Amino acid sequence: MRDISASTITEAVARLCVEACCRLPGDIHTAFEKARQSEPSVIGRDILGQLLENAEIAEKETMPICQDTGLAVVFADIGQDVHITGGDFTEAVNAGIRKGYVEGYLRKSSVAEPLFDRKNTDDNTPAVLHVRIVRGDGLRLRLAPKGAGSENKGVLKMLVPADGMEGVRKTVLDAVQAAGPNACPPMVVGVGLGGNMELACLLAKRACVRDLNSANPDPRYATLEKELLHLVNRTGIGPQGLGGLTTALAVHVEWAPTHIASLPVAVNINCHAARHAEAIL
Amino acid sequence: MSDAIVKHIRAPFDEATARSLRAGDSVRISGTILAARDAAHKRLVECLDRGKALPVDLHGQVVYYVGPSPARPGQPIGAAGPTTAGRMDAYTPRLLAEGLRGMIGKGYRKPEVVEAMKKYGVPYLAAVGGAGALIARRIRKYTVLAWPELGPEALAAMEVEDFPAIVVIDCVGNNQYEAGQTPYKTLQEAV
Numbered sequence: 001m002r003d004i005s006a007s008t009i010t011e012a013v014a015r016l017c018v019e020a021c022c023r024l025p026g027d028i029h030t031a032f033e034k035a036r037q038s039e040p041s042v043i044g045r046d047i048l049g050q051l052l053e054n055a056e057i058a059e060k061e062t063m064p065i066c067q068d069t070g071l072a073v074v075f076a077d078i079g080q081d082v083h084i085t086g087g088d089f090t091e092a093v094n095a096g097i098r099k100g101y102v103e104g105y106l107r108k109s110s111v112a113e114p115l116f117d118r119k120n121t122d123d124n125t126p127a128v129l130h131v132r133i134v135r136g137d138g139l140r141l142r143l144a145p146k147g148a149g150s151e152n153k154g155v156l157k158m159l160v161p162a163d164g165m166e167g168v169r170k171t172v173l174d175a176v177q178a179a180g181p182n183a184c185p186p187m188v189v190g191v192g193l194g195g196n197m198e199l200a201c202l203l204a205k206r207a208c209v210r211d212l213n214s215a216n217p218d219p220r221y222a223t224l225e226k227e228l229l230h231l232v233n234r235t236g237i238g239p240q241g242l243g244g245l246t247t248a249l250a251v252h253v254e255w256a257p258t259h260i261a262s263l264p265v266a267v268n269i270n271c272h273a274a275r276h277a278e279a280i281l
Numbered sequence: 282m283s284d285a286i287v288k289h290i291r292a293p294f295d296e297a298t299a300r301s302l303r304a305g306d307s308v309r310i311s312g313t314i315l316a317a318r319d320a321a322h323k324r325l326v327e328c329l330d331r332g333k334a335l336p337v338d339l340h341g342q343v344v345y346y347v348g349p350s351p352a353r354p355g356q357p358i359g360a361a362g363p364t365t366a367g368r369m370d371a372y373t374p375r376l377l378a379e380g381l382r383g384m385i386g387k388g389y390r391k392p393e394v395v396e397a398m399k400k401y402g403v404p405y406l407a408a409v410g411g412a413g414a415l416i417a418r419r420i421r422k423y424t425v426l427a428w429p430e431l432g433p434e435a436l437a438a439m440e441v442e443d444f445p446a447i448v449v450i451d452c453v454g455n456n457q458y459e460a461g462q463t464p465y466k467t468l469q470e471a472v
Contacts, residue, residue, distance in 0.1 A: 041465065043447070050409050050445075058360070058414035067350045067360040067413040067433075105359055107350035107433055120432055149365045149387070149410065173468070181458060182365045182388035184410035236466030240387070240409060242447065243461025273411045 006087030013096020044244030181241025360413025
């Protein structure tokens with residue numbers, strides 16, 4: 001059994017908020033540079049250049065890459081031999097979000113209630129928190145702030161087994177084409193296959209925040225990821241939707257066992273500011 | 282920034298400036314623009330519905346769809362990239378009828394908005410989405426004009442210098458998203 005204090009968690013989350021929002025992850029940076037070499041569209045190359053310049057300014061001035069610093073999505077893998085002391089875990093995470101967003105000059109984009117008042121909570125809480133209990137005595141926190149431009153373009157289709165591969169392809173391509181410039185391409189496309197309704201969506205989100213250079217460990221799904229990326233990049237959408245071959249930087253697929261009658265497909269699209277930062281306590 | 286030929290223009294726009302812009306033009310805007318997004322648009326249209334005066338005369342104004350992040354001490358503004366324009370579509374024709382002369386955002390517009398743009402001679406421009414820190418450097422001053430309680434959604438005026446944008450839909454309805462994407466579209470199994 002290992003003790004981790006609530007205040008340690010709060011401090012880590014606060015630090016991750018600023019890091020994730022103001023520092024473009026290395027994998028995305030490298031992908032921008034590569035795309036700038038390969039993109040045939042002049043305006044597309046120009047936009048990729050602006051995004052690299054933007055990342056430099058943001059890091060130097062500790063300013064958000066994008067003003068939409070999102071809802072704070074937190075993935076926590078908690079070792080089953082961890083004992084959290086001095087407060088409850090959820091409140092510790094939310095205290096970290098509060099501190100990170102207020103002290104870090106990040107935009108507060110969370111409203112307390114969706115339909116009637118839509119009053120801003122003024123501190124970007126609550127986090128959207130996904131917890132898994134895992135082996136060991138470590139605590140892994142991954143923070144992925146997600147803006148609404150891309151989040152609003154997410155899609156869930158409850159396909160049936162007969163829809164098969166063709167149905168999956170069409171769902172992904174439909175989602176990407178409907179998103180177009182609104183989702184701030186070049187995008188990262190997360191696809192969740194299988195499970196049930198809510199699990200497919202969570203798989204898509206997890207796929208979205210995977211490292212850009214990672215591939216699904218199952219070679220059949222790794223091939224599917226490559227094939228979908230190829231198709232997405234033939235839509236012509238390009239950087240910012242102004243045309244080109246760099247519509248997506250990656251398509252990631254995550255899957256889970258599903259019902260004999262179901263083939264759920266969820267597509268979660270991330271903008272190019274595919275922010276994520278991680279701490280292991 | 283690109284070395285391509287760019288048009289340097291002043292805001293607010295006069296009618297000739299608005300009509301001279303063509304889809305695909307790269308522009309740098311200097312002068313004063315308005316900042317407003319969902320909540321401010323809703324309130325502007327509510328003012329019109331109730332026959333109340335708007336907090337600002339819209340004639341000639343260029344609106345930038347933005348909700349900036351907070352400014353650090355000593356800086357005029359935080360990150361300030363464009364937000365999705367389509368969310369303002371429901372309100373836009375009303376505001377164009379009130380004299381609004383230009384819009385800056387990102388993403389697609391509805392056909393009825395494009396029709397209103399053609400009717401009133403109003404272009405729609407895109408700034409690079411997600412380039413919030415870069416764009417902030419072109420904003421000299423940010424002044425809230427109304428509804429400060431809306432925080433990043435307040436109605437504001439921005440003094441800008443060489444603010445970078447691309448004309449996406451011009452006053453005659455040419456669309457640069459379509460024109461730009463077509464040459465690179467090789468996906469035949471159209472969805």
